[in-house]
Every structure is written in structure tokens, then in C-alpha cells.
Amino acid sequence: MMPFTSVIKKKAYFTLVLGCLILFDTLIVGCLFLGVWILERMATLLGIGSWGFFALISQISEIGLIVLYLVFVVMSIIISIGYLRDELSSMIKEG
Numbered sequence: 001m002m003p004f005t006s007v008i009k010k011k012a013y014f015t016l017v018l019g020c021l022i023l024f025d026t027l028i029v030g031c032l033f034l035g036v037w038i039l040e041r042m043a044t045l046l047g048i049g050s051w052g053f054f055a056l057i058s059q060i061s062e063i064g065l066i067v068l069y070l071v072f073v074v075m076s077i078i079i080s081i082g083y084l085r086d087e088l089s090s091m092i093k094e095g
Helices: 002-046 052-094
Strands: none
Touching: 002 052
């Protein structure tokens, strides 16, 4: 019965680590979004928010941040699954 509880502990640890990684990724990209939003507001206050070039850069940066977030999340999931697979295979080899 001992290996079964060890597997449950490993899965719980995996879920916790994955949740923390996704939360960390969300925090990073959220700060970047906040920075872009502040820059947009400052540009509007300075009167350059209506320029077509600035609007294009703003849209590209928002799309880039969304892609960056998705890459972070997928990378975190792949790393966590790889870690869990290595842990489970070592546990199976040990008996």
C-alpha cells in the first residue's frame, strides 16, 4: 500500500507545481500587459495615441504578450509532465 500513497503524493506535488508555474506565468504576462496599458495611457495623454504607427505597435505588443503567455503555459506543462514521468518511472524501477 505504501507505493500507492507515494504515487498520490507525487501527483499532488505535480498538480501544485503546475498550478504555481501557471500562476507565475500569469503574473509575469499580467505585469507586461499592465506596462503596455500604462504606456498607451501615457501616449494618449501626450497626444500621440492617435498615430497609426503607435496603434499598430500597441496591437502587435498585445498579440505578442498573449502568444508569450501561451508559450509559458505550454512550456510549464511540458516540463511538469516530463518531471512527473521521470519520477514515476524511477518509482516503478525501484519497485
